[in-house]
Amino acid sequence: MRAMVFEGVGRPLREVRRPIPTPGPGQLLVRVHACGVCRTDLHLLDGEVQIASPPRILGHQIIGTVLARGGQEGAPAPGVEAQGAGAQGVEAQGAGAPDAGAQGAGAHGAQAGADGARVGVPWLGWTCGRCEYCTSGRENLCPNALFTGRDIDGGFAEYTVADERYCFPVPPSMSNEQAAPLMCAGLIGYRALRLCGPARRIGLYGFGAAAHILAQVCRWQGREVYAFTRAGDERTQAFARSLGAVWAGGSEETPPEPLHAAIVFAPVGPLVPLALRVLAPGGTVVCGGIHMSEIPSFPYSILWEERAVRSVANLTRADAKEMLALAPKAPVQTTVTTYPLERAGAALEDLRAGRFSGAAVILP
DSSP states (O other), X not given: OEEEEEOSTTSOOEEEEXXXXXXXXXXXXXXXXXXXXXXXXXXXXXXXXXXXXXXXXXXXXXXXXXXEEOOSSOOOGGGGGGTTTTOHHHHHHHHTOOSGGGTTTXXXXXXXXXXXXXXXXXXXXXXXXXXXXXXXXXXXXXXXXXXXXXXXXXXXXXEEEEEGGGOXXXXXXXXXXXXXXXXXXXXXXHHHHHTTTTOSEEEEESOSXXXXXXXXXXXXXXXXXXXXXXXXXXXXXXXXXXXXXXXXXXXXXXXXXXXXXXXXXXXXXXXXXXXXXXXXXXXXXEEOSSOOOOOOXXXXXXXXXXXXXXXXXXXXXXXXXXXXXXXXXXXXXXXXXXXXXXXXXXXXXXXXXXXXXXXXXXXX
């Protein structure tokens, strides 16, 4: 199979050929049809979030078709290391699987692990199931967790293997490229929204992949969205208004009404005190990224009156099931720019430079 491999910080992704991986116990072999590009991939590429054991295949917003499954025992963490071995028997089965038919077929009523089912694979790729967090409904905080595209080979490839517990049926009404951004931008955005509580006026700082999905969810829920972008970015502000934002402006501007909550998707620490300054009493600022530059000091007066700052980490399976059920009801329509597999590095640089609206998706 072809794959785009991260080999070290400061080095471009390299196209390689590897054996098709073999699923271990509790794992599925998935033929990748689409994989969304996430800002976390940039953090990994730049070393801001560390990959402990390169080389690694990036990509954690995967949509694909189940081709085979491993044994039925629980999926052990070391199972990902079996990816290169014994693949010849799978090659014949996978090589002839049609791409076109996978887009809409097989998902109606199918279990995620059924052969031929279309599934989504997110960032959270494995948890131990035994720690105090896993056993209390907080598996997103599992200290032993493994992450797709960081600890486990991801979706910038033609095939991948994934823990069956963390593979989810995809809404049949959405094409592969439309569904891919839901698997991180959508799911993490939805978890961040849950942490905002019943807030009616919500500010979104950084109007990229996650915000453009969340704006549609908020509109469907009857909330008001206030979009904050780089100063003078009229193109993105117009894009936000087209998706239902009641106001759009620069990140240093003051919206016409105090906000009940704000979500900071841009990895820019100075946005946090800016968001605090426009919150109503009792409001919450949620930091929605895995990495952020340093938050500067700020006066206690903008935190007073029971305002709060908190982060969001990863997702739970409950988040995924709720969001994927909600998306077709809203309905969420993702705006995507597609790239072939060999241009995954260009997609990351276009994301860095803000050259597209919405999300980028790799189509192997």
